[in-house]
Amino acid sequence: MKALAAVAVVVVGGYLGATVVTGNKIAAAYDARAEKLEKQFPFVRVVHRQAEKGMFSSTYSGKLRIGCAPAAGAGGEAAKAGKTLDIGFRDRVLAGPLPGFSTIGAAVIESEVVLPDEVPEGVRKYLAGMKPQDIRTVVGYGGDYNTRVRLPGGDIALPTGKLTWPDVHLSGAGNFDGGAFTFDGTLPELAFVGAEKGGKSTLDVKLAKLRWQGTSLPADSFWLRPGTSTLDIERLEVLANAGGKPVSAQIGKFKYLAEVKADKDLLDAKAAFTADATLRIGEEAKPIQLDNFEFQESLKHLHGPTLQKVLEASMAQLSSTCEGGKVSQEDAAALGLEMMRTLAQLLPHAPEISVDKLAVTYEGQRGEMSFSASAPGLTAEDVEEPVVMKAKLHANMLVKASARLPVAWVQLLGERSGDPAGAPQRVAQAHSMVDLAVGKGFAVRDGEFLASTVVLEKGAVLLNGKPMSEGK
Template identity: 25%
Template structure:
């Protein structure tokens, strides 16, 4: 166990940990290798590893050297980690063994063993003690065809930090990961069994975290690609005190997934949040418990070509700002390109949808669905868009919205009662006004908005827009 004694101030260790993980992930994901077995191939490999670090936006390569040998090469990068305040210096060393039999351990173009350490010897010593003197490993095998396979191992560890106002202990179990890339296809698998932070105020435990995903690009210049990412979390718990009161959080069975598809020149994408159980206490709210909480959002009918150009322009801008932080945000040409592509996206008729927002109470389910469209944007031009931007209320006439709330009556009363007794008492008033309709055991409210007018359950809302 490593022991860090410091004055009473907020620890930088969590931020440093996140930053180092970004660096590790960038290096592990470096995949743009060529298959020609020449000195230029190895130089390209070194340049790619450097570019992957820069792409994180959190790491800046200050210097890089490359030493080419007969059977192996070494790339050493001095990296600054941070956003300009209290930056931390890292040394990243890539030990590259050349193919076709790199290190006589595999058949391929190269094996890359990556070493990341802090430039400050004292800090590096503390980190090594936290890992029990075991080293994290990142090994990438570059195949003869240019594909890569990377394996990542972060050892378990414990870190104790002591200050004038108390101590905190950060502990974690070993994290493992595999990243595969075969040109236009890639996949990622990461697993982190447990992370625990114990302080004078309370204990936070995150267990059973895993990330799995895959992506496919149409060609090497495709900035978008399609694919799926799934993050799962078995549980997250917190128990502690705040201002003398007990606070608590109990989350179980979290699943966050995102998916993107391409059909007939249009992208569709969505993200889904699913929580098996969510309980919390404190903040003056007493104890609350929600089950089967779901939030599913999607965006569809996004024209591929203007979207891809917008992403490319924004990536170029990000690189410009990284190279010269004092540079102007956008050139006039970039502004015009982004405006033109944004208009093309709107004219194509994108659709935003709340596919499902729901939770389960003792009395049943509460479900909200809805979608928003822009049928009035099909003929939108730059002059009209500029006018609408200065007067957003005028744009409402172009929007079409449909939404429906459907809830088991006991569940709705239970939820509103937990939030406010007055809100629960107002349910009957909404029924009497026709804003909620009984359909069997459910209460239903249907909202429609179009041409600047809104209705609820077919009743016009006074005033319009």
């Protein structure tokens, strides 16, 4: 028995020691995260922080102050401009190695959010009714964390209408050291019924099956992290009244992708989405069906360190403003000039902006457009002098644009852009304009399509492969 008692003392003592160690680690992590948050977001401050530490659990509370507080003694417009929003939080931390005896790890954190009086009452009551287990984070010994959030289904009455939804589930995983993290969220349905006016709802919105997920990779900068983010929506329906006419829209198969890639110091960013849509204006109007709508834009060869300088300068200025600093017109002009000089340092890396594709199928016919602009060949020395930089930009600017549109769209535009009686005349005028554009060389016929390309290179313009002459 004595031996068993001795073993029990050792086990309990070891557990208590481990609990103290992990509790201290979590406390240090809280301090580090608060400091990092305020450094990354000058308009966010952690205020009214409190800590109640115990052997097996601790409670950390405080408020996130968002915005810039007015300077001491400020009144009138200055006081209005300095309005802030305080969002309260309360985290109950169960220390490991067996936090709450529900799992194995360094800690389990159960979080609560308290909204200020400025937020609509329905929203405040909803969050106040959530259970601590609805926002739960499990922390591992290596600093890794896994957060699960459940937003219970409910409804909220707003001044403009009523919002309803079923349970929403969100999750995120990463490491407190700022390494890679992933996130995922699902919203089965969201419905909004607008306030009635004249016996009818002003706006009805229904969203079905939303999924949001992504991954962010490690990087020195919080703002310039490589990664991907996707958003899928099965269906979005909107019904509204515009000038007494009912307007409806249905958007389906919506897919959005945002992606940032890094190659050493250079970043490439891309955003793209696809969708189908049906639009109707008026009860008896024929629906406008847009199929396989595609849009993709890109930013290439962005110099990360230069962008970081711009961000740091912007944040420093914002921080100074939040701390009550005043900026004269002369200082603002100087800051703007310095910002432009810093941005000019992007040019030697040949950045490019482009709309890679803008395409849609309408009435069985597909049209496409694209555009790109860059200025390759500039050096670091070129951007030192504004006059030299301007001349080099003019000489090196490279712009490309192209379009390929169905001729049938011209007919449809004439038929549907006004009253039926005037349709024949409008159609004839539209075809005359097409013939004029082809005759002047602005467009060329490619079977059942009208095509056009424009290239600006070294100060010269090529229109459909031919030099653009004066007078066209």
